[in-house]
Amino acid sequence: MEPTTDEVSQNMFNCQLCSLSTPFTYYGQKPPNTRAIVLLEECFVTKDPFSPDRERFLILGSNCSVCHIPVCVGAGCSIFYTKRFCMQCVNKHMDQFPSQIQDELAKKKRSSKKGVS
Amino acid sequence: MSERRREGPSWDWDSPNCRAQMDQIFFRQHDYIQKGTTEHKEFWTFFERFQRFKTKKEMSGSGVAEGHRKEERDRKTTIDLGLPKDYDGRYRINISVCTKDVEERLGTGRSDQRNRHSSSGPRSQEIAACRLALLHFLDFNQRQSFGKLAKLRSEQKALPIYQYRDRIVELVQTHPVVVVAGDTGCGKSTQVPQYLLSSGFSHIACTQPRRIACISLAKRVSFESLNQYGSKVGYQIRFEGTRTPSTKLLFLTEGLLLRHIQADGALEQYQVLIVDEVHERHLHCDFLLGVLRSLLLCRPDLRLVLMSATINIKLFSDYFNSAPVLQVPGRLFPIQVMYQPIPAEEQPSRSEKLDPRPYLRVLQGIDQRYPPEERGDLLLFLSGVAEISTILEACQAYANHTKRWIVLPLHSTLSLAQQDKVFDIAPPGVRKCIISTNIAETSVTIDGVRFVVDSGKVKEMSFDPKAKMQRLQEFWISRASSEQRKGRAGRTGPGVCYRLYAESDYEAFASYPVPEIHRVALDSLILQMKSMGLGDPRSFIFIDPPPASSIQTAMTYLREQGALDPRGELTSMGSLLAQLPVDVVIGKMLVLGSVFNLVEPVLTVAAALSVQSPFLRSAQHNPDCATARQPLHSNQGDPFTLLNTFNAWVQVKGERGGASRKWCRRRGLEEQRLYEMVNLRRQFKELLRSHGLLEVLEERAPSGGGRGQRRERLTERRKLHQLKREHDLAEGGKRKVLRLEDGQEVDSGSDTDQDRRGKEATGGQDVDIQEVKFKLRHNLSELQEEAAASQDLSSRQQSLLKLLLCRGxxxxxxxxxxxxxxxxxxxxxxxxxxxxxxxxxxxxxxxxxxxxxxxxxxxxxxxxxxxxxxxxxxxxxxxxxxxxxxxxxxxxxxxALQALLLVANSLDSNADCTRLVVDGWLEVGLTGEGALNVLSAALTLRADWERLLLAQLGQGTLGAGGGSRAKSGGGLGVPGVSRKDLEKLADGLVRFLLYTEVSYSLCRLTGLQVQNLYVGPQPQTELSEGPAPNPLFPGKEVKPDPIKGGLRVTNYFTYNCLTDSKDLYSECLRTFWTCPHCDLYSPLTPLERMSHEATCKPPGEQQPCQDKEGEGVKAASSSSVAGLTRVYHCDVCNQDLTLTSTEILKHKRQHMHSGR
Known part of the structure; x- marks a missing residue:
């Protein structure tokens, strides 16, 4: 019995910030069977494992529009504001983001600090 | 300006018509979300919330943040990100929905408002609003799913075993056997299979000691490996499974893997075997390890991973040639241990109830020391059910008083619904107190336990080979169990463990529990070993060999049961019994039942006796239940009560479907057991069929009937499958919050509670999932037929059935x-x-x-x-x-007499057969004439029965071994054995059972009598000169019994060996007798008469061809006597004589007389 290859050679998406790692099945802006839906960035996409419907997709992440590292869509790793920005680039260019986002991030920072201490 | 105001009066989001128009744009038949689906429904709910949210935000004024934007703009930045000036939530979403084509086609959207023909059609604002909501909805769903995924991954990473991931994979790749040792909570059971799976191994089997663990692990692992809705990860237990050809990781029970090995000796279908919980040392697991150890020799490519708690690891490593061990720390929170030995005055004296005071003190202590808002439940370990009810009562009284506790029992004889309660959540300020047997030590894991009380006692089953009896005794637990119990307090946070014994007691405990293989009867194990061709069980290399005497006892027992022959090899009966997943006695019953026309009731009884009793103990004292049960009772015996119950239940199922749940509750029956019975029964039937013991039914349409009916059935099945899927998805839902009263009533018959529970368990819908599974698995009308066939048995059938059960x-x-x-x-x-x-x-x-x-x-x-x-x-x-x-x-x-004569292994008689000793312990005293009649009849019946049974078993194994079905749908039940013969035998047996009117005495022998029972070998016995022919089995020899003395007539009957036998006068015991079948009228001894009776049959009933002696029968014989003659060489006369067996005896006696 040979080890089956579909597991090993599967395309893996690895977030450069949180090292979340999971296989993806599609990269681009038009995942299969999404009809009228179009993604506004090139995304790493997989089938939504939590939906019984086989055709539901799940966006895992994409490349940062500034530094181009792959990052997951998790709030701690990136934000999307017309484009994808990894958290590192967000922090670097915080001033360019609207105040709503700045406030939101500041609030998050405070609460996560509280959570740690 | 509010969007709503702009919409004008003609647009109403709540009107179905307006929504339908939106559906036409966004939720068409091929769209990502389609009209009519749950997601579509969810969207509109979302939409309403979204609109409300928007309105609220507008009211509070949204432009607040605008002024915030400061002079930073001017600052020099390295790059301009080109972000829009004004913030809009819409920019946060990376999804867009293009519906332009549709909108244009529908003439809506961009078209000028004044040109619109339909006044109620949506304008662009409405479409935009809907689109925006849809985008937020899609985004929301993305966030939810991604959140789940991220949480899952971070939990996986947080497990202690995660650090060892690569090391484990590497070890397995490079070593045939690896031991992974890790304590509770390290994640080995869920993670190791996944690590192997994702590193490229496939065809992985992982065994578990418990069925329930197979199911829950398969569920968890398939979820974690993001294959919740696929079948990459599956389970297989006795009656159900989710395995498909694409399954790569299978959780199964140890027993089931052993059965796989029985069928496929090299286990070619697997690449990796993981044996989990090896430290628990279950019988099957110890045996499995032994089998795998030798299997590795012929499968060098096979990978074996043993997973264990950090207990006695060296034992396992050494057994597998010093296999590498990887030790993983567990994840337990600190647990404080308090030794609180029970003071002498509170120690229960023998046969006295437990004193609850030490236990109550712990509850009080907790109440005093810990504020009620600090959550954390209590788990109390006691040895048995009686102990639990004693302490339960006391604790409940305390709980009534304080209102701070909900006290719940937990043991395996509770109804499943009651067992389920322990997982529910206590309301704020109240703690659960779960009083449990050692079931909560490993089998059942309850979250949220902070306090453990350990009585230090356990009741354990042991086997007493001398009394052939199982014994449930109370013991001190081992240190390993003690630690395991303690660990239950530290699963979710720091905990406290109260040990109601002294530290010195703890030190004196045994290190480990006694492995099961040292405690139980090994009958089934030895039988299985024999059927797997593992050679002499005494030389098999077990990880911890059982005592030789234990193996010997089992071998002797199996020989007595006819499963092994005198040389210790498997008989055809034995190989059949080895295939049946039940006790030897139950297996025998099944085989015997298949010979006669009593398969259906025997199947039911065998299944019923192999599962836990459906009769709930707690309902016994409920007068309503007792009354309702009454019609099910049979004073023939408990198997008949079970039979009645099963049949009645099947009828209720047939007539009223799901109402059977209520029917069961009324009678205090655990319906789950009945479902188990019906499954087991079917498995038995299939097994008997595959061994050629039952006729193979011609393929018939599921429920007969025409095409319409078939289609109906198909539709129904599809619906059932759908229900099952929905249920599977809904499962594992939220836990109910307990009420204070939940701890009060212990009686299980409380209607409302169970109803509530039943509904809740199925996610709000009133679907009985067991009923659904039952309907999927069984053909009800067929089952009803089967039940009808075993209902209302005639007294003849009943007595025959009793005999079969008795012989089994x-x-x-x-x-x-x-x-x-x-x-x-x-x-x-x-x-x-x-x-x-x-x-x-x-x-x-x-x-x-x-x-x-x-x-x-x-x-x-x-x-x-x-x-x-x-x-x-x-x-x-x-x-x-x-x-x-x-x-x-x-x-x-x-x-008594009939049963003993027909089934006993050893019958010894005196000279005139008026005294019989059965199996060396029962004495039957008969008088004169009747004695001989009854004995003789029994011997004849037994001979016939044995012959037919052997013929059938022989046929059966041939049929199965050759792979071809012996028959192709013929009417005959058994090839080679004619139905007529069977009916005649059945008839004979029934007549013997019902109409033997012999008066006799029956008593046990005293010890002294047993010592002086037999005459012993007699060198000068008159008949010992030469081998005498066996009158009952012509062709075999009647030999003097070397130990008992007397004559060994058949393998179970020894004549004239009892000490009181009037041996000297045996010749005087001749009485004149007329044979009812031939003309013989002469003075005969009992033995002569029996031998004549055995051979002389009424004309027309001759066996045309004697099994053993066909060649000795003259072809032309017409007279019954002549037909049984054979050539006999008399050494004294030096002549060849053609004589019947009786005549040979007579002839011999002549010589003896003359010799005197």
Missing amino acids: LYPQLALPDEHNANRKDSEQVFHTRNKQGVVIHPTSVFASDPEVLHVPEEGNREGPDKGDSSRHQLLAFVTLLETNKPYISNCVRVP
Whole structure:
């Protein structure tokens, strides 16, 4: 019995910030069977494992529009504001983001600090 | 400006018409979300919330943040990100929905408002609003799913075992056997299979000691490996599984893997085997390890991973040639241990109830020390059910008083619904107090436990080979168990463990529990070993070999049961029994039943006796239940009560479907057991069929009927499948919050509660998932037919069935004590061969109705001895278990003499057969003429029965071995054995059982009598000169028995070996006798007469061809006597004579007389 290859050679998406790692099945802006839906960035996409419907997709992440590292869509790793920005680039260019986002991030920072201490 | 105001009066989001128009744009038939789906419904709910949210935000004024934007703009930045000036939530979403084409086609959207024909059609704002909501909806769903995924991954990473991931994979790649040792909570059971799977291994099997673990692990692992809705990860247990050809990781029970090995010796289908929980040392697991150890020799590519707690790891490593061990720390929070030994005055003295004070002190202590808002439940370990109810009562009284506790029992004899309660959540300020047996030590894991009370005691089953009895005794636990119990307090946070024994006691505990293989009867194990061709069980290399005496006892037992031949090899009966996943006695019953036309009831009884009793103990004292149960009771015995219950249940199922749940509750029945029975029953049937013991049914349409009916059935099945899927998805839902009253009533019959529960368990819908599974698995109309076939048995069928059960259960027989008639109902005493003074378990029908076992009074006047009667009875029983008393349970009553003569392994007689000793412990006293008639009839019947059974078994194995079905749908039940022969035998047996009117005495032999039972070898026995022919089995020899003395007539009957035999006068015992079949009229000894009877059959009933002696039969024989003659060489006359067996005896005697 040979080890089956579909597991090993599967395309893996690895977030450069949180090292979340999971296989993806599609990269681009038009995942299969999404009809009228179009993604506004090139995304790493997989089938939504939590939906019984086989055709539901799940966006895992994409490349940062500034530094181009792959990052997951998790709030701690990136934000999307017309484009994808990894958290590192967000922090670097915080001033360019609207105040709503700045406030939101500041609030998050405070609460996560509280959570740690 | 509010969007709503702009919309104008013509647009109403709540109107179905307006929504339908939006559906036409966004949710068409091929769209990502389609009209009518749950997601579509969810969208509109979302939409309403979204609109409300928007309105609220607008009211509070949204432009607040605008002014915030400061002079930063001017600052020099390296790059301009080109972000829009004004913030819009829309920019946060990376999804867009293009519906332009549709909008244009519908003439909406961009078209000028004034040009619009339809006044109620949506304008662009409405479409935009809907689109925006849809985008937020999609984004929301993305966030939710991604959140789940991220949480999952971070939890996986947080597990202690995650650090060892690469190391484990590497070890498995480079070593045939690897031991992974890790304590509770390290994640080995869920993660190791996944690591192997994602590193490229496939065809992985992972064994578990418990079925429930197989299911829950498969569920968890398939979820974690993001294959929740696929079948990459599956499970397989006795009656169900989710395995498909694409399954790569299979969780299964140890027993099932052993069965796989039985079928496929090299286990070619697997690449990796993971044996989990090896430290628990279950019988099957120890055996499995032994089998795998030798299997590795012929499968060098196979990978074996043993997973264990950090207990005795060296044992496993050494057993597998010093296999590498990877030790993983567990993840337990710190646990404070408090030793609180029970003071002497509170120690329960023997046979006294437990003193609850030490336990109550712990509850009080917790109440004093820990504020109620600090959550954390209590788990209390006791040894058994009786102990649990004692402490439960006291704790409940305390809880009533303080209102701070909900007290719940947990043990395996509770109904499943009651067991389920322990997982529910206590309301704020109240703690759960779960009082459990050691079931909560490993099998059941309850979250949220912070306090553990450990009594240090456990009740464990052991086997007493001398009394052939199981014993449930209380012991101190081992240090390993003690640690395991303690660990239950530290799963979710720091905890406290109160040990109600001294630290010095703890030090004195054994390190590990006694492995099961050292405690239990090994009958089934040895049988399985034999059928797997593992050679002599005594030389098999076990990880921890059982005592040789244990193996010996099992071998002897199997020989007595006819499963092994005298050389210890498997008989055809034995190889069949090895295939049946039940006790040997139950297996025998099945095989015997398949010979006669009693398959259906026997299948039911065998299944019923192999599962836990459906009768809930707690309902026994409920008068309503007792009344409702009454019609199900049979005073023939418990198997008949079970049979009635099953049949009645099937009828209810057939007539009222799901109403059976209520029907069961009324009667205090655990329906789950009945479902198990129906599954097991079917498995038995299939097994018997595949061994050629039952006719293979011609393929028939699922329910017969025409195409319409078939289609209907198909539709129904599809619906059922759908229901099952929905249920599977809904499962594992939220836990209910307990009410204070939940701890109060212990009675399980509370209707409302169970109804509530049943509904809740199925996610709000009133779907009984068991009913759904049942309908999917079984053809109800077929089942009803089968039940009908075993309902309302005639008295003939009933007595035959009893005989079959008795022969199956033999040697598990009990004799009522002779003084029982003078005792109270509760003090009835019985004796088995090896154990005196056993009592009937209170759940048995005979416990409440013992009179039916008493010998009727009128028997007394007949014989000279007052014990004489023709109505003596015996009990055949399924289990003998000693708890506080030795109890027999699942009993059936049988007519004593008839049953003994037909099933006993050893019958010894005196010279005139008026005294019989059965199996060396029962003495039967008969008088004169009747004695011989009955003995002779029994011997003949047994010979016929044995012959037909062998013929059938022979056929069966041939049919199965050759792979081809012996028959192709013919009417004959058994090829080679004619139905006529079977019917004749059945008829004979029934007549013998029902119409033998012989008065006899029946008693146990005393110890002294047993010592001086036999005459012993007699060098000068008159018949010992030469081998004499066997009158009952022509062609075999009647030999003097070398130990007992006398003549060994058949393998079970020894004539004239009892010490009181009037041997000197044996010649005087001749009496004149007329053979009813031929003209013979002469003075004969008992033996001569029996031998004549065995060979002389009424004309027309001749066996055309004797099995063993065909060549000795003259083809032209017409006379019954002549037909049985054979050539006999007499050494004295030096002549070849053609004589019947009887004549040979006579002839020999002539010489003896002349020789004197």
